[in-house]
Amino acid sequence: MRTLIPNLRRPALSLAAAGAAGLIAVFSLGQPAAAIDIQVVPITDEVDAWLVEDHTNPLITLKFGFEGGSRWDEPGKEGTTSLAFGSLNEGAGEMNAETFLGLLQDEAVSMAGSAGFKWSTVSFQTPTASIDFAFEQLETMLTDPAFDPEGVERMRRDALAGAAQRARAPGAQLGEAFFDALWGEDDPRNRKFSGDLETIPAITQADLFAVKDRIIGRNNVIIAAVGDITPDELRRRVAPILARLPEVTPPDDLAPPVFARFEGPVAIDFDQTQTIVYAVAPAFPRTDPDNYAARVVSHILGAGGLSSRLSERVRNQLGLVYGINSSYSGRADYGSVSFNFATANEAADDALDATLEVWRDFAENGPTAEEVEEAIAYLTGSYANYFLNSNDVVDYVLSIQIQDLPPDFPEFRNDLFRAVTLENAQRTAQRLYSEELRYGLVGRPTAFSPDE
Missing domain, CATH: 3.30.830.10 (Metalloenzyme, LuxS/M16 peptidase-like)
Known part of the structure; x- marks a missing residue:
């Protein structure tokens, strides 16, 4: 069943404040910022999409949030979730990375993944004219990513370059030592979410598929959509994709961290x-x-x-x-x-x-x-x-x-x-x-x- 989110209590408005509320600047979708109309669109019995419908421009933008992220990386393989979501568009189905990304570029379609600590996301954008093609490719990428070895190695090189830069940065060195002392070295929040020079090379293609199977599910997803699409069309396009995703087990909640007291800096x-x-x-x-x-x-x-x-x-x-x-x-x-x-x-x-x-x-x-x-x-x-x-x-x-x-x-x-x-x-x-x-x-x- 769908979980309803309770409304926050609105504070009482004075006449002056109510008048000021009408002076909000207009944003590029053609609506006042204070008047964004978020429609809650049922996609399945468990999942809603939140839609800001706007037909000013022929463009559709979606973002999927999947509960689960880098906190699940195995010790010694920190950076796995980051590499998996960063490589999610490196090929799909029978297509290698070059073919898949080339087809998306030809249609002015973009889709990519990004990993966080608790949530990982998939971004999607398409011109309305390419809607059929775009949603077909999105379904393929989410259900059957290729993790093309050549594309993954390119992403791995980028990750290693970032890790090398962090290893030399004084601020990053301070951050690691500081939070190890503050919360303890074993606190999941202190893992190197992007990996380091030792863990990134240890990540295998099988590890990337395991991340996909563990996090990208039909029961742990939230969806935001903006642009040139109606609620019915959004439901018709997204529901079949979710139907092909597995049910997954969301991560357990973490206890709040305990702030240790320091004897000195x-x-x-x-x-x-x-x-x-x-x-x-x-x-x-x-x-x-x-x-x-x-x-x-x-x-x-x-x-x-x-x-x-x-x-x-x-x-x-x-x-x-x-x-x-x-x-x-x-x-x-x-x-x-x-x-x-x-x-x-x-x-x-x-x-x-x-x-x-x-x-x-x-x-x-x-x-x-x-x-x-x-x-x-x-x-x-x-x-x-x-x-x-x-x-x-x-x-x-x-x-x-x-x-x-x-x-x-x-x-x-x-x-x-x-x-x-x-x-x-x-x-x-x-x-x-x-x-x-x-x-x-x-x-x-x-x-x-x-x-x-």
């Missing part, structure tokens, strides 16, 4: 003239009632670019860093706040002191009324940037499904930000920024002594 010695500093603390998940207030105060403190408090003080006024930002990340079952900056080795300690001074003051006193008003105006006014083209829209529609948000969420998303009050923002700032920070750094600072 995680330090990576790296011979360079600058030091990169990273700090993180636990926070609440995106399901918390203060989620939207958290995004407002995060924008004010350090996520809002050069006008943020951290950037204004530490970079613009004191000139201690090349760049600095902070963020709030709200996941389904846990969250975190963090900051990072890059500075000259000899300025690392002073930059840290200045950053912590701003951080602690914000935790104690929170933002001003003017800052809250400006942040809400930016976060609501920039919402139209999610809808600049059909690829943006289909990505967004899929993402709100993954987050268990209702299909009418775009209609009231901005109202959730406008409902944030000064009192709410100040209380949320105290909640977010009073937790103990864990520090990491890479470089050769002359001094670094967090005082906590």
Whole structure:
């Protein structure tokens, strides 16, 4: 049976806010961003597709999300899911990679896979004139991918080049050591999802087929569609494809990570003239009632670019860093706040002191009324940037499904930000920024002594 997603409660609108809601910019599909009409189209008894129907342009864009991803990679073969989905269009049926990709190109059709940690996706786009051909090839690719050895080796070389670059990058070295210390080396979140120089060569063609059989199923899929297609046509095209897919076993839920306390900073010695500093603390998940207030105060403190408090003080006024930002990340079952900056080795300690001074003051006193008003105006006014083209829209529609948000969420998303009050923002700032920070750094600072 289909699982119904409960509606979020809409905040009450003032007349002024209701009037402002009509001033949203128009996006390229020809609809106001606040008026995106997501139709829930039953495809099978278990699966719906969320459709933004628009016949302005003769183009159809779909994105399939399959629950399952790199967290399933076997130890010693990290990067398998990434390589499998990256190679999904490297041949299909009896066609090798060159033939299959050439046929798609001739018809201006594109389809490709991408792996994530919890979800893996398949993107699809076709001109309306090529709809018969395109959906036939999509069905072949999803049900009978070839994983043509020549094409897979090309993708493997690209993966190895990326792995070599990451191995040399100081930031990547810090990230690996930091999160191993924070969550433990055995936490699935700490696997090298794209693989490394040892694991990528060990991946076989049989491993790629095993990923396809384990993840691409008819019972663990969500679908977003945008463009020149009706609900009936979408159902008629997609239902036969799902019917040919197997039933699979979705992955078990992971327990939220436990944030370990550090006795001292995680330090990576790296011979360079600058030091990169990273700090993180636990926070609440995106399901918390203060989620939207958290995004407002995060924008004010350090996520809002050069006008943020951290950037204004530490970079613009004191000139201690090349760049600095902070963020709030709200996941389904846990969250975190963090900051990072890059500075000259000899300025690392002073930059840290200045950053912590701003951080602690914000935790104690929170933002001003003017800052809250400006942040809400930016976060609501920039919402139209999610809808600049059909690829943006289909990505967004899929993402709100993954987050268990209702299909009418775009209609009231901005109202959730406008409902944030000064009192709410100040209380949320105290909640977010009073937790103990864990520090990491890479470089050769002359001094670094967090005082906590």
